[in-house]
Amino acid sequence: MTDIAALPPTRAGLHGNYLSAGHTVASWLFTTDHKRIAILYIASTTLFFFIGGAAATLIRIELFTPDSGILTADGYNRVFTLHGVIMVFFFLVPVVPSTLGNFLLPLMIGARDVAFPKINLLSWYLSIAGGALALYSLLAGGIDTGWTFYTPYSSIYSNSFVTATAAGIFVAGFGSIATGLNFIVTIHTLRARGMTWFRLPLFVWSLYATSLIMLLATPVLAMTMVLIIAERVFGIGVFDPERGGDPILFQHLFWFYSHPAVYIMILPGMGIVTEIITCFARRRVFGYEFMVYALIGIAVIGFFVWGHHMFVSGQSGYASLVFSFLSFLVAVPSAIKVFNWTATLYRGEITFPAPMLYALGFVGLFTLGGLTGLFLASLPVDIHVTQTYFVVAHFHYIMVGGMVSALFGGLHFWWPKITGKLYSDSFARFAAVLMFLGFNFTFFPQFILGYLGMPRRYHAYPPEFQVWNVLSSAGAVILAAAYLMPLGYFAWSFLWGERAGSNPWDATGLEWQTASPPPEHNFEAPPQVPEVPYDYHPGRESARD
Amino acid sequence: MKALFRKSALLPEVAAWVGLLVLMVVSLVSSYVPLGLGNGIANLAIAGVQMLVVVFVLMHLKEGGALPRLAAAAGAFWLAIFFTLTFSDFLTR
């Protein structure tokens, strides 16, 4: 394992780092440095996260009481739609690839930048333009279709600002496509000498699989949005039932993107968690090749299962059967990953700093979310719980419990690399535990509510559901505190934190072999990769595996 | 411009162009012959051949590395998934 101290010390800091490379606003807005673009994305996605979070807060306040509280029925529709649209399209989908992915991908493969730095910046502007359109529709009065935009309501009848939001999703979608394209080309062409495909860190593999989905699914969503806009603006619709349009066709188009989009959200999280677990178990990842095949397998099979969102839509029973079977299939590679994380921990020298707590939280919540996904993939159970809080709880376990835990884990893991500063581990560990508890407190009651039959997307409900709703709302307060805490100690760390060395966790991987924060062009000398990844005990484990 | 014409005679590009136009005319004429379902099938088959001519002769897909071919294949494969699974619904309604 390359020892950082062995590198000539004078080289580091010779040219300053990427943060000190410019202090003007223009030096940020016109940068093509992938690291600075990552920071831009961190700022913008954080903003969207808190906007979506504010909407969630309104939802939980409204549901505190069974009858109509602070919101009207129509207002409630607009708030949960806002929450869904902002969180899915402007936070969850872009967040990990564009922040940690952008920052780390070139560093991890030993490149100076991504393959197309200007397109990378363009991606950010597209995501901002798309977000601005969505926020415009929010300020103008919001939309009430739900984040799924089902036709013909969205295309003909809704009197809300569907067009602007759909246009925003269209524009941001191209930002996402450009990011995916950039990553795929970068991974193919810019790996350092010795960085063979099976030496790539699994986070890079997860970004590769994610990019594949971004490239091949997002265009379908974009065209679906075009079709909605065409119908609303020009009246040339193909979903109008009066002309023979088929609303179920819309659902096919929408879910062809939106199921794989779940994997856009979760795969990079899996990559982050793998990096963290191997580091703090001080063990090479168990079954590296299987982890790679599982990532690619999930990305591909993830395209075969979208019909499980349509079991009660009027889709043919035969198609439902096929989609149900295929949905069970996609659980296999996911289960392989959970198994391999567990096996990596086995007989490891485990420590529990904050990133590790977040990662372990991810494994637990993802497993619960995944298992309840099997309930929903099986036809008879799904028909019982369709459109109930069971579904809401399920996908929040995957996306919020799983994905956001992984994101926070990744931020805590690489924070010293990104900023060059250390943060308070005790505060961070407290926040991690708080997040795990708050999350379960918020969303586990929703499984019960759903199983008891409480439908989603209503602002009022029968009084017998109140106990569970109050629990859920109370949990949301804890969860909100856990989300806000890092803002405090990260800010403190950035301003007054202790300097982090280049490798505070004593981790493997090229990103830890350069200075923290990294110099403008990442490495002072072209890195070489002589060893397999995650070689925490050279010589010892290689004999055993 | 003149030099362009002189240099381009009998190049594969020109041969491909002639082929493409001939195929287009065949497709057009065939669509006026009553073949029932065969009309649509013939039209689409010809379009498929035209696409292959463009992709392999004019876009030089054959000369490129393996990756461009893989990307093209991925596009085709995912489109096939899209069609197959969507029609698994509509064909069995």
Place this chain on the structure above:
Amino acid sequence: MTDQAAIAEQFDDLAQQREATEIGIWAFLATEVLFFGALLVCYAVYRYQYPAAFLAAAREANVVFGTVNAALLLTSSMTVALAVRMGRAGQARLSGHALLATVALGLGFLVVKAFEYTGDIQDGLFPGPGFRLAPPQTQIFWSLYWIMTGVHALHLIVGIGVLLTIFVLLRRSAFDPRHNTTVEVSCLYWHFVDIVWIFLYPLLYLPGRS
């Protein structure tokens, strides 16, 4: 012999840069396949559901304009391929001429298309209150017609812009087409736009003629 200025800083050498742009454009085209693919799926589903209405509706499309445009685009695919061949051979001037010919053919397509659109509208073929055909499912066909040809025309306009830019750059000898994939990459995009029309032509203009 290779000029360092032509290599962006993230690449080691020209070969790597060439490989990257080549993979990039093909990956982008794969995206585009799915982008138009969504429309093709809609078309296929509705044609399967309403075969008679689709044949009746397609019969009203202007097959003369459609065919002329198909010929124009097929020809432009040849000229743009010649631009690549000339560029690779280092004949930047000839390559530029071929690009200009391509642009002219593309503009010709748009002019024809404009006439066709005007005629369609006068003919009552824009879905909505003044729509002329029955049954109502014919409106689905014509909605798809407008969206498909419209999205295709936008792609073509982008292509014309790109090729014109490259033409100007070649004129100014801003780059050497032997070492630079700009010409090749843009031409691949142009071919793709042509391929889209290769499929739109039989789907929108030829059904229902027999």
